[in-house]
Amino acid sequence: MNSAIIYHNPRCSKSRAALALLEDNNVNTQIIRYLETPPSPQTLKKITKMLSLSPRDLIRTGETEYKEFGMDNQDLSDDQLLQLMSANPKVIERPIVIYNDRAVIGRPPENVLELIP
Template sequence: MTITIYHNPDCATSRNALAMIRQSGEEPQIIEYLKTPPTHEKLIALLAAMNMPPRALLRQKGTPYAELGLDNPDLSDAHILDAMLAHPILINRPIVETPKGVVLARPSEAVLDVLPNPNLGPFTKEDGEVINAGRASAG
């Protein structure tokens, strides 16, 4: 089974999602998307798989979002895609792709929706928050 994470190691949410994937028993393909951005075709495919318009994947904080005028609601999807490809920091992360689907793992526990084994048991995020990622049945 192939799991791919479009990862930024400087992002706690991305690190938490990666740790959850590993705790589930999988070792994903890690693509540091700032160093190796997705192609135009791959970005379109990821958006389609998430049923998400390009604007919904735009990251604002810590990016050239404002300087590029990306807050203009009249900008086309093509313009937004071009901006994300030219400035990969504009792509929100982490994106996780598995045979079960593709998610923007924000919050990081959203990755559980596409993992083949989401039964992690208790998982402690970097900030100390405990996620009960078990699927225990009610008794």
């Protein structure tokens, strides 16, 4: 059986809804509470490639940490952004679901259905 990975924040309603959709579809799911166990910059780089997004596209710009840590600086390289995102995981868009080397952002939560057969 294939399994999914969800970068999950249990306090986020979209994240909880995405996880519920995976469970409702009997998808074996590894839950990573990314605020407690942040993905490394290398993992984030792989995720952005799977999503076909730049690191900047994966940042929640409304979080105070976004400006506080200078992530709004357009001169930052992708690698610098990935380092900052890993160090400040609250700014990472959520939830991210990976299944069979494909990934989606669960906003709306129904996006996860694109991944499962």
